[in-house]
Amino acid sequence: MFFDIDPNDDVPMYEQIVRQVKLAVTNGLLQGGQMVPSVRHLSKELAINPNTIARAYQDLQEDRVLDAVRGRGMMVRKDAIKRCTKARNSMVEETVRRALGDALAGGMSVEELRKLFESELANRASQSLPRRKHQTR
Amino acid sequence: MFFDIDPNDDVPMYEQIVRQVKLAVTNGLLQGGQMVPSVRHLSKELAINPNTIARAYQDLQEDRVLDAVRGRGMMVRKDAIKRCTKARNSMVEETVRRALGDALAGGMSVEELRKLFESELANRASQSLPRRKHQTR
Amino acid sequence: MFFDIDPNDDVPMYEQIVRQVKLAVTNGLLQGGQMVPSVRHLSKELAINPNTIARAYQDLQEDRVLDAVRGRGMMVRKDAIKRCTKARNSMVEETVRRALGDALAGGMSVEELRKLFESELANRASQSLPRRKHQTR
Amino acid sequence: MFFDIDPNDDVPMYEQIVRQVKLAVTNGLLQGGQMVPSVRHLSKELAINPNTIARAYQDLQEDRVLDAVRGRGMMVRKDAIKRCTKARNSMVEETVRRALGDALAGGMSVEELRKLFESELANRASQSLPRRKHQTR
DNA sequence: GTGGTCTAGACCACC
DNA sequence: GTGGTCTAGACCACG
Numbered sequence: 092m093f094f095d096i097d098p099n100d101d102v103p104m105y106e107q108i109v110r111q112v113k114l115a116v117t118n119g120l121l122q123g124g125q126m127v128p129s130v131r132h133l134s135k136e137l138a139i140n141p142n143t144i145a146r147a148y149q150d151l152q153e154d155r156v157l158d159a160v161r162g163r164g165m166m167v168r169k170d171a172i173k174r175c176t177k178a179r180n181s182m183v184e185e186t187v188r189r190a191l192g193d194a195l196a197g198g199m200s201v202e203e204l205r206k207l208f209e210s211e212l213a214n215r216a217s218q219s220l221p222r223r224k225h226q227t228r
Numbered sequence: 229m230f231f232d233i234d235p236n237d238d239v240p241m242y243e244q245i246v247r248q249v250k251l252a253v254t255n256g257l258l259q260g261g262q263m264v265p266s267v268r269h270l271s272k273e274l275a276i277n278p279n280t281i282a283r284a285y286q287d288l289q290e291d292r293v294l295d296a297v298r299g300r301g302m303m304v305r306k307d308a309i310k311r312c313t314k315a316r317n318s319m320v321e322e323t324v325r326r327a328l329g330d331a332l333a334g335g336m337s338v339e340e341l342r343k344l345f346e347s348e349l350a351n352r353a354s355q356s357l358p359r360r361k362h363q364t365r
Numbered sequence: 366m367f368f369d370i371d372p373n374d375d376v377p378m379y380e381q382i383v384r385q386v387k388l389a390v391t392n393g394l395l396q397g398g399q400m401v402p403s404v405r406h407l408s409k410e411l412a413i414n415p416n417t418i419a420r421a422y423q424d425l426q427e428d429r430v431l432d433a434v435r436g437r438g439m440m441v442r443k444d445a446i447k448r449c450t451k452a453r454n455s456m457v458e459e460t461v462r463r464a465l466g467d468a469l470a471g472g473m474s475v476e477e478l479r480k481l482f483e484s485e486l487a488n489r490a491s492q493s494l495p496r497r498k499h500q501t502r
Numbered sequence: 503m504f505f506d507i508d509p510n511d512d513v514p515m516y517e518q519i520v521r522q523v524k525l526a527v528t529n530g531l532l533q534g535g536q537m538v539p540s541v542r543h544l545s546k547e548l549a550i551n552p553n554t555i556a557r558a559y560q561d562l563q564e565d566r567v568l569d570a571v572r573g574r575g576m577m578v579r580k581d582a583i584k585r586c587t588k589a590r591n592s593m594v595e596e597t598v599r600r601a602l603g604d605a606l607a608g609g610m611s612v613e614e615l616r617k618l619f620e621s622e623l624a625n626r627a628s629q630s631l632p633r634r635k636h637q638t639r
Numbered sequence: 640g641t642g643g644t645c646t647a648g649a650c651c652a653c654c
Numbered sequence: 655g656t657g658g659t660c661t662a663g664a665c666c667a668c669g
Contacts, residue, residue: 160641161377161667161668162667163642186330197312207324240654283654391610414669416668453604464597464598471524485598516645553646557644570658571654572656
């Protein structure tokens, strides 16, 4: 599937899964009504303990992104995309705000920061597969 | 002093202190040769366990930002600013990269992201004290 | 028919069916000697796996509410109404007891509780079809 | 402590803990700012696996009833009582509504139901310790 | 087959 | 000491 989990990242694996599912919903890889892979299946595929997957799915259920269908599996809610997009927006916004805060607090000038931003953006835009590998805090 | 510690933040308190000391060095609030408040003093001021302060100072010593002066306390190294600036740069860069990764993975367009960035920048530029309050992961 | 099944409810579907059959017997919608819809028929009507219907009917047989008639289907036993009424009574009693327990444990006064009870009762009494939609645990 | 957990109940233990903590907040046994017993401690006292306790506490954190204080333990939020009272109210209301629904659907008359309610209420009112033992669904 | 709960025991970071 | 995460393996109810 489309998951890219790093067990050594300081953000816990179950949370990485939660985030990646939400992003997949936002960008259309996972559509409303679609089934997500079963706990056991994904657990094998990612070589991760089923409990960890289950916890991620449960969190997604509480966030009303997934619906458990008795004896059949977990399904993406039809209205999930709204919530996920909102979540993505506030997530990105928050991170940007953080970068900004650190930059200014550290005396970095607005021009420097903008330049850094644009250069990173250029890097990404020129890559074919825009999937990041390591996400350290 | 200039510390703004949130005990319920998910970044640990000692790390918040480390980061804020480094930023203060970068932006000139703390200059080489200057003494940093004593563990006991800061511990009282922030109502934080002295061990926590001590650990932060210890880390800063290992990062060669502070120097222990026998019987007098901790002093900012004269060459600290170089290291701190470098640290700040990679810190900000890393955060920007993360925002970018999440944005693109979630299907946000480059234009949207740039707009968001500029709007946040405008917000901050117009404020007097650019110190952020909550830093959620 | 008169079934109102919610697959996402936390009480299992087969149990919802059992309960609703019993209530139908109690209130006279299903009379002794009457045939109950066939597993296949009901399965189609409710868009539910036949196994689930079968399991419900089996339970009802064990509870001596239904009788299997060779080659014809399932029939409501003539003495079912007694048992169903008894079951209904203890079911309602149990639920009332639970509400009471939670209310008192949570410091709700007897007066508050009685008021709540009467107001709910008034709500219902004024409605034509007293069939509830969601039954959360 | 004040917990009364039944491992054979069909509501899971972690959820029993969640409910009982909330009720304790509502009725004043647990006040804002107060620490709840540590995971390990409660785990020993109730002879329940620490993971189960931890899960309950995490749920309570998500429900903003508890706050984790780094390295010190879990504390009742000052504003918890509002949420808990609200939760209790809707919980009790929901149960009452359910009793009512079952009663009416089963053809029980309003008078019968009210009589049952008042008699249960009388039972409880006359008891010294209004703590229920078994809570079957 | 599915998810849900629980146990036992381990390791980590924080204070 | 505290909570947080993860693993391994078990059992259950549901469809």
